[in-house]
Amino acid sequence: MEPKPPTTVHLSRRGPSSYEATNARGVRLPIGGEDGFSPVELLLAAVAGCSAVDVDVMTSRRAEPESFAVTASGRKVREGGNHLEDVEVVFRLRFPEGDAGDQARARIAPAVRASAERDCTVSRTVELPTPVTFTID
The missing domain is CATH 3.30.300.20 (K homology (KH) domain)
Known part of the structure; x- marks a missing residue:
């Protein structure tokens, strides 16, 4: 059985203590700051x-x-x-x-x-x- 490729999430900074995670499907999720988990x-x-x-x-x-x-x-x-x-x-x-x-x-x-x-x-x-x-x- 061929191994699955790794699951990857990219994180970029939006501002002080505020980031955005993006998955391979393009879904975005705020992290930190006032509006994120x-x-x-x-x-x-x-x-x-x-x-x-x-x-x-x-x-x-x-x-x-x-x-x-x-x-x-x-x-x-x-x-x-x-x-x-x-x-x-x-x-x-x-x-x-x-x-x-x-x-x-x-x-x-x-x-x-x-x-x-x-x-x-x-x-x-x-x-x-x-x-x-x-x-x-």
Whole structure:
């Protein structure tokens, strides 16, 4: 199997503490400043978003959710270098009454477990010792 090309995001400065990320599809996302997410918020959004996609795919095949909300939180600490502790992802899902809704509800726990243990690239990368290389060009 041929390896996939790397996923790449380009970041450019818009002003003091304000940046814009652009992906290969040309989608732009403000970071920092008054109108953007902080990098830590983006990390939490990425963890929540990655798992949300996994769980949504595995549950909504059975029934369309009435509500689907995911919250990610973490506590920033400075000991040992800045990092997050106590990162938690909370799913609040509601499916309609009836057989299809029952089937979807029965998939929630296995879907969350599969996402956490295997499928969510973002949370798995955060949990595993993943080297990050910084280079000056």
